[in-house]
Amino acid sequence: MKIAISTSGSTLDAPLDPRFGRAVRFLVYDLEQKTFTLVDNEQNLNAAQGAGIQAAKTVVESGAQAVISGHCGPKAFTVLSAAGIAIYHCNADSIAAALEQHANGELQPAQDANVEGHWV
Amino acid sequence: MKLAIASGKGGTGKTTLAVALAQASTSAVQLLDCDVEEPNGHIFIKPEFTSHEDVTIAIPALDETLCTNCGKCGEICQFSAIVTIVNQTMIFSDMCHSCGGCILVCPENALHEQAKGIGCIDSALGCGTNHNIDFIKGTLDVGQAMSPPVIRAVKRKISPATLAILDCPPGTSCPMITAVTGSDFVILVTEPTPFGLHDLKLAVETMRSMDLPFGVVVNRAGCGDDRVNDYCSAEQIPLLLQIPDDRRVANAYSRGEGLLEAMPELAPQLRAMVQDISSKVVISAEGKQ
Numbered sequence: 172m173k174i175a176i177s178t179s180g181s182t183l184d185a186p187l188d189p190r191f192g193r194a195v196r197f198l199v200y201d202l203e204q205k206t207f208t209l210v211d212n213e214q215n216l217n218a219a220q221g222a223g224i225q226a227a228k229t230v231v232e233s234g235a236q237a238v239i240s241g242h243c244g245p246k247a248f249t250v251l252s253a254a255g256i257a258i259y260h261c262n263a264d265s266i267a268a269a270l271e272q273h274a275n276g277e278l279q280p281a282q283d284a285n286v287e288g289h290w291v
Numbered sequence: 292m293k294l295a296i297a298s299g300k301g302g303t304g305k306t307t308l309a310v311a312l313a314q315a316s317t318s319a320v321q322l323l324d325c326d327v328e329e330p331n332g333h334i335f336i337k338p339e340f341t342s343h344e345d346v347t348i349a350i351p352a353l354d355e356t357l358c359t360n361c362g363k364c365g366e367i368c369q370f371s372a373i374v375t376i377v378n379q380t381m382i383f384s385d386m387c388h389s390c391g392g393c394i395l396v397c398p399e400n401a402l403h404e405q406a407k408g409i410g411c412i413d414s415a416l417g418c419g420t421n422h423n424i425d426f427i428k429g430t431l432d433v434g435q436a437m438s439p440p441v442i443r444a445v446k447r448k449i450s451p452a453t454l455a456i457l458d459c460p461p462g463t464s465c466p467m468i469t470a471v472t473g474s475d476f477v478i479l480v481t482e483p484t485p486f487g488l489h490d491l492k493l494a495v496e497t498m499r500s501m502d503l504p505f506g507v508v509v510n511r512a513g514c515g516d517d518r519v520n521d522y523c524s525a526e527q528i529p530l531l532l533q534i535p536d537d538r539r540v541a542n543a544y545s546r547g548e549g550l551l552e553a554m555p556e557l558a559p560q561l562r563a564m565v566q567d568i569s570s571k572v573v574i575s576a577e578g579k580q
Contacts, residue, residue: 221371221386228365231376246383254376 174273175199175235176266181209183267189241192222198266199233208233223247230256239269239278248284260285292569293455295474299490301461303480304510304534304550309458310335311550313424315561320424321455323448325470327410327429327441332458335549338415338426346429346444347406348437350384351393357401364393364402385436408432410441414448425453439469446473454565463497471498475572477505478531483515488522495528504575506568511536532564 177194178185188194193215200207210233215222223243227250230238237257251258259278263269272278296309306324310332313322324332351364351373362375372386373393384407394402410431418424429445431438438460449455459470471477477498481491491507498505507523512533523530534540534550534557543553551558 218371221383224371224374224383224386228374228376246386250374250376250381253379253381 172202172237173199173233173235174202174237174239174270175210175230175233176238176269177212177240178266180266183207183270184265186265187239187241187261187263187269189262191238191240191243191247192224192226194226194240197226197230197233197235199235200266200270221246224250227251227254237273239273242286243281243284244286245284245288248281292476292572293449293457293474294565294568295457295459295471295477296480297459297467297471297477297494298461298480299463299492299494300481300487303461303482303487304508305461305480306332306335306458307510307540307544307550308478308480308508308534309456311557312456312561312565313426314419314549314551315558316423316454316565317421317562318423319453321448321450321453322418322424322426323445323455323457324426324428325442325445325457326460327431327438327445328460328466330428330430332426333428334547336415336418336424336426338413338418338428340413340415340428342412342414344412344444345408346410346412346441347408348387348389348440349391349404350387350389350407351382351402352405353380353382354401354403355380357399359399359401361398363396363398367392367396388437389440409435409437410444412441412444412448425450438466442466442469446470454569463493468497468501471501471503474503475576476568477503478508478568479505480508480510481519482511483509483513483517483519485515485518487515488519491519492522495526504571506531508564509533531568532560
């Protein structure tokens with residue numbers, strides 16, 4: 172199974188980006204192979220609106236079956252849920268720490284968005 | 292003549308001035324409340340509305356039996372209002388700007404237009420003590436994010452033959468731009484305070500980039516300092532009128548009464564200002580021909 176984690180870095184010790192839609196990129200970690208790839212999300216950094224929706228589409232297309240991020244808004248949640256992707260809210264300092272929390276079963280799949288939608 | 296009353300800062304007296312201008316007019320006048328997110332001109336005009344219309348926008352509706360999830364609709368959408376993931380296409384109608392692009396590009400004709408209500412327009416004819424004010428109010432539904440379609444619907448009620456006074460939304464973003472677009476002249480209402488001056492400068496920049504003729508009215512003159520006046524004279528912006536800071540206006544306002552009920556002596560000045568603007572607009576129109 173692959174997990175997409177929002178980040179501004181490109182290594183496992185990079186910080187977790189608490190933003191989902193406007194994260195710089197996703198690190199997609201393969202739990203079986205213990206390898207990862209990086210998926211760019213920069214087209215959303217300056218999007219006027221719909222960053223969460225497009226980021227969710229990017230995650231779906233990356234083949235990830237789960238997302239770890241700080242926050243997730245209602246529209247991104249709708250898209251991810253429709254694709255059957257589990258969302259884990261997490262405030263770990265690094266990607267490695269977030270993956271460890273996930274491995275230890277400390278993260279619960281979110282039942283709903285944890286932030287409101289917003290307008291620019 | 293289309294006369295827009297705008298400002299950068301909110302609460303400077305746009306509605307106060309717009310209502311007073313309409314009430315001071317001795318001939319037929321339209322007062323259009325374009326501040327559709329919080330219309331309040333009716334509090335002072337006290338109209339009896341005789342007409343009510345819904346304002347709708349067109350959003351896409353999907354026939355899932357025809358859709359092949361090719362994703363072309365999502366690719367053309369600049370607003371992420373429609374997205375295809377793997378085996379389903381989802382529509383987020385509150386992101387939609389009604390451009391119709393998705394419907395045009397769909398190779399399966401799986402998308403069609405559907406009306407979605409976002410607000411309404413109420414109209415009352417012959418308001419005011421002289422029964423010469425036609426009052427039109429736009430209201431955006433609570434929970435809707437985009438006001439420009441309602442503002443445009445209000446503006447479609449403008450009758451070119453009479454003086455149309457547009458009470459505009461504050462700020463310098465899409466709602467304000469939508470309201471002032473096409474005006475013959477814009478009055479920027481400000482107050483003599485640091486906030487008033489700061490936001491006036493933003494509004495002036497907006498007017499200049501839109502190439503709209505404008506002038507400034509200072510409301511509550513005397514309550515702050517001279518920096519607004521200094522700025523206007525340095526920038527060669529016409530200072531059209533100064534409405535004095537007077538407790539009588541605040542008292543009247545608290546009872547739902549307007550500027551002219553508190554200071555009826557201002558009426559001739561307001562009429563003279565509109566007359567002056569009108570003559571400038573005519574000269575400018577002749578110059579363009």
